[in-house]
Amino acid sequence: MINQTIQTIMAHRSIRKFKDQALSAVQIETLVKSAQAAATSSYLQTYSIIGVTDLDKKKQLSEVGRNQTCIVENGHLFVFCADLYRHHFIGGLENADIKTSLESTETFMVSLIDTALAAENLVIAAESMDLGICYIGGLRNDARKVSEILGLPDRVIPLFGLCVGLPDEKPEQKPRLPWTHVYHENTYEPDREAYRDDLDEYNRLIANYYDKRTNGERSEGWTEQIAHALSHPHRTYMKDFLKEKGFPLK
Amino acid sequence: MINQTIQTIMAHRSIRKFKDQALSAVQIETLVKSAQAAATSSYLQTYSIIGVTDLDKKKQLSEVGRNQTCIVENGHLFVFCADLYRHHFIGGLENADIKTSLESTETFMVSLIDTALAAENLVIAAESMDLGICYIGGLRNDARKVSEILGLPDRVIPLFGLCVGLPDEKPEQKPRLPWTHVYHENTYEPDREAYRDDLDEYNRLIANYYDKRTNGERSEGWTEQIAHALSHPHRTYMKDFLKEKGFPLK
Incomplete structure (x- = not known):
């Protein structure tokens, strides 16, 4: 395939x-x-x-x-x-x-x-x-x-x-959100328990990605990065x- | 290529x-x-x-x-x-x-x-x-x-x-506008003479496409179809x- x-x-x-x-x-x-x-x-x-x-x-x-x-x-x-x-x-x-x-x-x-x-x-x-x-x-x-x-x-x-x-x-490559986090079946489930866990896990992945790529100079997770970016309206x-x-x- | x-x-x-x-x-x-x-x-x-x-x-x-x-x-x-x-x-x-x-x-x-x-x-x-x-x-x-x-x-x-x-x-396949009509170099040239000619030629192509596909039941050009569709706000x-x-x- x-x-x-x-x-x-x-x-x-x-x-x-x-x-x-x-x-x-x-x-x-x-x-x-x-x-x-x-x-x-x-x-x-x-x-x-x-x-x-x-x-x-x-x-x-x-x-x-x-x-x-x-x-x-x-x-x-x-x-x-x-x-x-x-x-x-x-x-x-x-x-x-x-x-x-x-x-x-x-x-x-x-x-x-x-x-x-x-x-x-x-x-x-x-x-x-x-x-x-x-x-x-x-x-x-x-x-x-x-x-x-x-x-x-x-x-x-x-x-x-x-x-x-x-x-x-x-x-x-920059890792994407878990595919199961952006893909829902039949109903969008905003409150399922896994939602927060998904983001926590993804944060660890992204923190590690930046840490390795910048020799430790940057190590924020995805949600921190996103919240920071959106705090400043463009x-x-x-x-x-x-x-x-x-x-x-x- | x-x-x-x-x-x-x-x-x-x-x-x-x-x-x-x-x-x-x-x-x-x-x-x-x-x-x-x-x-x-x-x-x-x-x-x-x-x-x-x-x-x-x-x-x-x-x-x-x-x-x-x-x-x-x-x-x-x-x-x-x-x-x-x-x-x-x-x-x-x-x-x-x-x-x-x-x-x-x-x-x-x-x-x-x-x-x-x-x-x-x-x-x-x-x-x-x-x-x-x-x-x-x-x-x-x-x-x-x-x-x-x-x-x-x-x-x-x-x-x-x-x-x-x-x-x-x-x-x-439905034919697209001539590629040179959607592609401009350095400056958009809305008033170039070719603009109207492009559309005329494309109209003939599309009229022929519909004519063949519908055994003569439909034969409008692209601009007619577009003007008709946009006359009815959706x-x-x-x-x-x-x-x-x-x-x-x-």
């Missing part, structure tokens, strides 16, 4: 250091077509992908992403955008009143899900070609600036970047930004 | 008719672990997956999804949920004030993206095992009812179902539902 594809999927880790070799035009085309092969809700195809090769633009994007080197130095940088501009354009073309749909929370959700499904297809395709990848959620630190750099029209918003290239490092401008760009989430 | 994994990805089509053979426990475990191997924003792991085997629950879910037969008859039915309940629980455990983060638009976006990345990994893993899949966005027709059927606590919302099983049909209760469940999108 563990075929080559599943091996590829299971071997995923984020790669942040790439060899100095650009992806070929054929590789880029194959990757984008792989992205497009993903399922799309109601056939809407609500995304666009921007390939960034311009060095100045890459540097500007890197500033938004807190100077992660891999945003500049990679085989190719993709920026995945939720895109309803195309549909807005089609509304005009077909003389149809689609504004309510375009501005609904439901359609916003569809556009995020569609974009993410396409991105993950591109990731698996890249990894099957022995390329490495790193998602850059940090582009949402300043989505206004990213929109400006890439010339995104209204009803298009950047969701995340994706660095792809030949890996020049092989980091350890990107609180997002709702306003979305509204400005034509996503009022009605 | 076109290896087995990319062939699998490119061969995707939605399967809505399955052979009467349940997935094995080992298959389910492999699929869920494949899902978990996907990247996760800031290590948050903001999703849960409910496997539904109870026939009565499947029938109720099928009613929500407008009686699509495959929601009842499949090898296994997964329901993917954005899940911040776990983080809420951790906030209590670690005595941390994380409410603002949990209720932000940004964290909502993270949870949707994380869930979709995991789902698409599961899809590719399933298809590599010669299983077929169909996403069921129709579960959002009544997300309140789905939450009730599956006992989802606050801060957990169902995003979509996923039917998996041995295919008992082989539908044609699931306009979504914003209220999200708020009720602890996702006020602040």
Whole structure:
């Protein structure tokens, strides 16, 4: 059952250091077509992908992403955008009143899900070609600036970047929650006794992972890390930004 | 470059008719672990997956999804949920004030993206095992009812179902937009002349696809189909539902 594809999927880790070799035009085309092969809700195809090769633009994007080197130095940088501009354009073309749909929370959700499904297809395709990848959620630190750099029209918003290239490092994999903790049968059981025990056990695993990886400098568990991260709200401008760009989430 | 994994990805089509053979426990475990191997924003792991085997629950879910037969008859039915309940629980455990983060638009976006990345990994893993899949966005027709059927606590919302099983049909693939239409380099160019031409050409392709598939009963192009679908706003209760469940999108 563990075929080559599943091996590829299971071997995923984020790669942040790439060899100095650009992806070929054929590789880029194959990757984008792989992205497009993903399922799309109601056939809407609500995304666009921007390939960034311009060095100045890459540097500007890197500033938004807190100077992660891999945003500049990679085989190719993709920026995945939720895109309803195309549909807005089609509304005009077909003389149809689609504004309510375009501005609904439901359609916003569809556009995020569609974009993410396409991105993950591109990731698996890249990894099957022995390329490495790193998602850059940090582009949402300043989505206004990213929109400006890439010339995104209204009803298009950047969701995340994706660095792809030949890996020049092989980091350890970060252990996931026990599979039985995220998988429930028939009913979600938030109060089962095992819930807390699962997290305790996972904390020990993660503490050990960090301890080994940092020679003892870090040794917090997962719940401590998560609580700390969520204590500092991020990107609180997002709702306003979305509204400005034509996503009022009605 | 076109290896087995990319062939699998490119061969995707939605399967809505399955052979009467349940997935094995080992298959389910492999699929869920494949899902978990996907990247996760800031290590948050903001999703849960409910496997539904109870026939009565499947029938109720099928009613929500407008009686699509495959929601009842499949090898296994997964329901993917954005899940911040776990983080809420951790906030209590670690005595941390994380409410603002949990209720932000940004964290909502993270949870949707994380869930979709995991789902698409599961899809590719399933298809590599010669299983077929169909996403069921129709579960959002009544997300309140789905939450009730599956006992989802606050801060957990169902995003979509996923039917998996041995295919008992082989539908044609639905052609995607020209890859150059969704892929831009350095700058999004909404006004380039080719934009309208791309859509015209794609319309002819899709009209021909439907014409052949329905023996001439249907022959609309893509833009007509999209404009028609978006003229009827769907699931306009979504914003209220999200708020009720602890996702006020602040």
